[in-house]
Amino acid sequence: MSSHSHQNMHSRWSTAGLLITLGIIYGDIGTSPLYVMKSIIGEHNISAELILGGLSCIFWTLTLQTTLKYVIIVLNADNHGEGGIFSLYSLVKRTKIQWLIVPAIIGGSLLLAEGIITPPISVSSAVEGLLIFKPDIPTIPIVIGILFFLFTIQQFGAKIVTKFFSPVMLTWFSMLGILGILQITNNFEVLKAINPYYAFKLLTSDASGHGFFILGAVFLCTTGAESLYSDMGHCGRKNIRISWIFVKAMLLLNYFGQGAFLMQHDGQSLASLNANNPNPFYLIMADWFQPIGIVVATLAAIIASQALISGSFTLINEAMRLNFWPKVKINYPTDVKGQLYIPSINWLLFVGCVGIILYFKESKYMEHAYGLSIILGMMMTTTLLNFYLIMKRVKWYFIAPLIALYTTIEVSFLWANITKFMDGGYVTIVIAIFLICVMSTWYLAKKISKNYTKIVKIDDYKKVLAELSVDLSIPKYATHLVYMTNSNRSDEIEEKVMYSILQKRPKRADIYWFIHVSILSEPYKKEYRVTEIVKDDIYRVDFYLGFREATKINLMFKEVIKDMMKKGEVDITSRYESLSKNHIIGDFKFVLSEKFLSNDSDVTFFEKIVMNAYFIMKKFSLSEEKGFGLDSSSVKVEQFPLVLHAPEKIEMKRIEAH
Incomplete structure (x- = not known):
C-alpha cells in the first residue's frame, strides 16, 4: 500500500x-x-x-x-498508517539513539502481558x-x-x-x-x-x-x-x-x-x-x-x-x-x-x-494484577513519543509542558498502582519480565553473532567461482546454487559462504545466487533489486520487505526469476546437454547455515549466558528454511561454528627428531 x-x-x-x-x-x-x-x-x-x-x-x-x-x-x-509501540520505535529508530530499544522492548512485553490479563x-x-x-x-x-x-x-x-x-x-x-x-x-x-x-x-x-x-x-x-x-x-x-x-x-x-x-x-x-x-x-x-x-x-x-x-x-x-x-x-x-x-x-x-x-x-x-503493567507500558510510549516529537521538530515550548504533564499523570498512576504489587500486581510484572528476557536475549544474541561474522569482498572470489562453474573434474552440485546472506552490501559476502562453496566440499553450479532480505521500518512494502556480479555466473538479489510482510522467499524468488527471464537477463535452462536440448529448467538448491557456539570461543560470562540461552530458544523456534518459506526438499542446512573472540595464536616450537 x-x-x-x-x-x-x-x-x-x-x-x-x-x-x-x-x-x-x-x-x-x-x-x-x-x-x-x-x-x-x-x-x-x-x-x-x-x-x-x-x-x-x-x-x-x-x-x-x-x-x-x-x-x-x-x-x-503513524508509521505509513500503522500504529503501536513497535511502529513508533521503527520511526524513532532513525534518530540513531541506541537506548530507545529499551522502552520499545519493555513496552511490547507489557502489552503482551496485558493480552493475558484482559x-x-x-x-x-x-x-x-x-x-x-x-x-x-x-x-x-x-x-x-x-x-x-x-x-x-x-x-x-x-x-x-x-x-x-x-x-x-x-x-x-x-x-x-x-x-x-x-x-x-x-x-x-x-x-x-x-x-x-x-x-x-x-x-x-x-x-x-x-x-x-x-x-x-x-x-x-x-x-x-x-x-x-x-x-x-x-x-x-x-x-x-x-x-x-x-x-x-x-x-x-x-x-x-x-x-x-x-x-x-x-x-x-x-x-x-x-x-x-x-x-x-x-x-x-x-x-x-x-x-x-x-x-x-x-x-x-x-x-x-x-x-x-x-x-x-x-x-x-x-x-x-x-x-x-x-x-x-x-x-x-x-x-x-x-x-x-x-x-x-x-x-x-x-x-x-x-x-x-x-x-x-x-x-x-484480577483488578490488582491489571493496572500496573499497563501504566508502565504507557510510560514507555510517552518516552518514545518525546523523541518522535523532537524528530518532527515540534517546538520545545510545546513538547516540554506536554511531556511534563504526562510524566506527572503517569508517575501518579504508577505510584497508586504500586500498592497493588503484593496483591497480585506482581503476576503481570513476572510475565512481562519473562517476555523482556526473551526479547532482549534474542536481540543481543543476533547482535553478538553479527559482530563476529567475518565478511569478505566478492571481487576476490569472482575468478575462482567462474572457473569452478566450468570445472568438469568436479561433479555438479546443482544448476542453480542459492545462498541466503546477512551482508548488507552487494559487493560483500560472509566468509562462511565462500568456505561452503570452495572448501567444505567444492560445490560446482552453473549459476550462484546470493539472496539478502532487508526488513524496512515501514509496514507494507515488497521491492527487490538484482545485482549482476558476473554475467551468467553470479547474481545477488536484495529483497526489501515491510515489517508486516510475510517472508515467502521461495515464491518471491520465483517471481524474480520469471521477471529476469522475460527481460532476457538470465537463462535458467539446465546446462546438461540432454536437458538443455529439451528446454528443461535447471534445479535450484538452497544452502542455509546454522551456527553453533564453537569451543574455541573465548567468551565473557555475559556473552556465554546470552548465547547459550539463544541456542536453547533456537531449538524451539522455526527452522531457517521454514522461516524463509523455502521448500525443504531443495534445502541443504550446513552447520558452522560461531567463534567469538578467537583465542590468541598458540606459539609452538618444533624440535627435530634425533
Missing part, C-alpha cells in the same frame, strides 16, 4: 468505517464500566465525596489520558452477573469454556466473527448510554463531578480511606488506550477520532449513571445492596433487563478479548521482523491484509489466561 493511499485512509471516514472501528478498536476500553466503579468503592461505604471524586477522576483521566494523549496526539505518530478480567466480570440469579453457580468453568472457544476459532481468522462485532458493540455502547441516562435523570447532582475540584479534593483527603491511592482503581477506565493506538492501521485515524466522540459520551453516561444510583445509597456498602454480586454495573439495570444485560456484556467482553488476541499476533509478528522474537510459524487464515494467526502464541496466551483465572478465581482480585 503506498503512503498516498495510507494518507487517504487516515483522512477519510465513512459510516461503514465508523462501525468497523466500533467493532475492532474499543473492546478493551469499552468493557471498563463492568469493573471500574466496583473497584473504586471496594469494601468502603458509599459517600458523596467518594462518588463525585471518583467520577471526576474518571472524567479527567478519559479526557487527558485517552482523548488528548492517545486520540489527538499519539495517533499522529480476557480473564473482562469475561469474568460479565459472567459473574449470573450470580445475581444463582449465587452458587460455578463461574470459573464457564469463563474457561468461553475463552477456549474464543482461542479455538482464531485459526479460522477473525473475518467471520468480525461481521458480528460492529452490531454487538453498537448495541453495547448504546445500552451503556441509555442505562446511564435513566439513572442521571433521577439525580442531576452527579454532573457536578465534571468540576476537577472534586477529583483534587478526593485525592488530597484521607477521610474516605482512599485518598491518592484511589487512582489505582480509576486507572482501569483508560486501560484500552494503548491497544487503541496499536489497532490504528485497521481503521484509519479519522474513523477512530470521530467514533471516539460517541464512545466517550456513552462511557461517561454509564459511569455517571452508576454514580447517580450509588449516591442514593449514601452510607451503605456494595455488599449490602446485593450480597450475591455487588456490582453497580448490574445494579443500575431493571430486574427484567438483567439477563439481557449479562448476555450483551459477555458478548462485549468476548470482543474485547478478541481484539487483544489479534493485537498480540500483530505484535509478535513485528517483534520477529525487528529481531526481538524467535521465528515462529505464522498462518494467514484469510485474505484480509494484516490478519494472521500464530498457533504457538495463541495457545501460550490461552494457558496464561487459564492460569490467571485459576489463580485469582474472581474478577475483583
Whole structure:
C-alpha cells in the first residue's frame, strides 16, 4: 500500500468505517464500566465525596489520558498508517539513539502481558452477573469454556466473527448510554463531578480511606488506550477520532449513571445492596433487563478479548521482523491484509489466561494484577513519543509542558498502582519480565553473532567461482546454487559462504545466487533489486520487505526469476546437454547455515549466558528454511561454528627428531 493511499485512509471516514472501528478498536476500553466503579468503592461505604471524586477522576483521566494523549496526539505518530509501540520505535529508530530499544522492548512485553490479563478480567466480570440469579453457580468453568472457544476459532481468522462485532458493540455502547441516562435523570447532582475540584479534593483527603491511592482503581477506565493506538492501521485515524466522540459520551453516561444510583445509597456498602454480586454495573439495570444485560456484556467482553488476541499476533509478528522474537510459524487464515494467526502464541496466551483465572478465581482480585503493567507500558510510549516529537521538530515550548504533564499523570498512576504489587500486581510484572528476557536475549544474541561474522569482498572470489562453474573434474552440485546472506552490501559476502562453496566440499553450479532480505521500518512494502556480479555466473538479489510482510522467499524468488527471464537477463535452462536440448529448467538448491557456539570461543560470562540461552530458544523456534518459506526438499542446512573472540595464536616450537 503506498503512503498516498495510507494518507487517504487516515483522512477519510465513512459510516461503514465508523462501525468497523466500533467493532475492532474499543473492546478493551469499552468493557471498563463492568469493573471500574466496583473497584473504586471496594469494601468502603458509599459517600458523596467518594462518588463525585471518583467520577471526576474518571472524567479527567478519559479526557487527558485517552482523548488528548492517545486520540489527538499519539495517533499522529503513524508509521505509513500503522500504529503501536513497535511502529513508533521503527520511526524513532532513525534518530540513531541506541537506548530507545529499551522502552520499545519493555513496552511490547507489557502489552503482551496485558493480552493475558484482559480476557480473564473482562469475561469474568460479565459472567459473574449470573450470580445475581444463582449465587452458587460455578463461574470459573464457564469463563474457561468461553475463552477456549474464543482461542479455538482464531485459526479460522477473525473475518467471520468480525461481521458480528460492529452490531454487538453498537448495541453495547448504546445500552451503556441509555442505562446511564435513566439513572442521571433521577439525580442531576452527579454532573457536578465534571468540576476537577472534586477529583483534587478526593485525592488530597484521607477521610474516605482512599485518598491518592484511589487512582489505582480509576486507572482501569483508560486501560484500552494503548491497544487503541496499536489497532490504528485497521481503521484509519479519522474513523477512530470521530467514533471516539460517541464512545466517550456513552462511557461517561454509564459511569455517571452508576454514580447517580450509588449516591442514593449514601452510607451503605456494595455488599449490602446485593450480597450475591455487588456490582453497580448490574445494579443500575431493571430486574427484567438483567439477563439481557449479562448476555450483551459477555458478548462485549468476548470482543474485547478478541481484539487483544489479534493485537498480540500483530505484535509478535513485528517483534520477529525487528529481531526481538524467535521465528515462529505464522498462518494467514484469510485474505484480509494484516490478519494472521500464530498457533504457538495463541495457545501460550490461552494457558496464561487459564492460569490467571485459576489463580485469582474472581474478577475483583484480577483488578490488582491489571493496572500496573499497563501504566508502565504507557510510560514507555510517552518516552518514545518525546523523541518522535523532537524528530518532527515540534517546538520545545510545546513538547516540554506536554511531556511534563504526562510524566506527572503517569508517575501518579504508577505510584497508586504500586500498592497493588503484593496483591497480585506482581503476576503481570513476572510475565512481562519473562517476555523482556526473551526479547532482549534474542536481540543481543543476533547482535553478538553479527559482530563476529567475518565478511569478505566478492571481487576476490569472482575468478575462482567462474572457473569452478566450468570445472568438469568436479561433479555438479546443482544448476542453480542459492545462498541466503546477512551482508548488507552487494559487493560483500560472509566468509562462511565462500568456505561452503570452495572448501567444505567444492560445490560446482552453473549459476550462484546470493539472496539478502532487508526488513524496512515501514509496514507494507515488497521491492527487490538484482545485482549482476558476473554475467551468467553470479547474481545477488536484495529483497526489501515491510515489517508486516510475510517472508515467502521461495515464491518471491520465483517471481524474480520469471521477471529476469522475460527481460532476457538470465537463462535458467539446465546446462546438461540432454536437458538443455529439451528446454528443461535447471534445479535450484538452497544452502542455509546454522551456527553453533564453537569451543574455541573465548567468551565473557555475559556473552556465554546470552548465547547459550539463544541456542536453547533456537531449538524451539522455526527452522531457517521454514522461516524463509523455502521448500525443504531443495534445502541443504550446513552447520558452522560461531567463534567469538578467537583465542590468541598458540606459539609452538618444533624440535627435530634425533
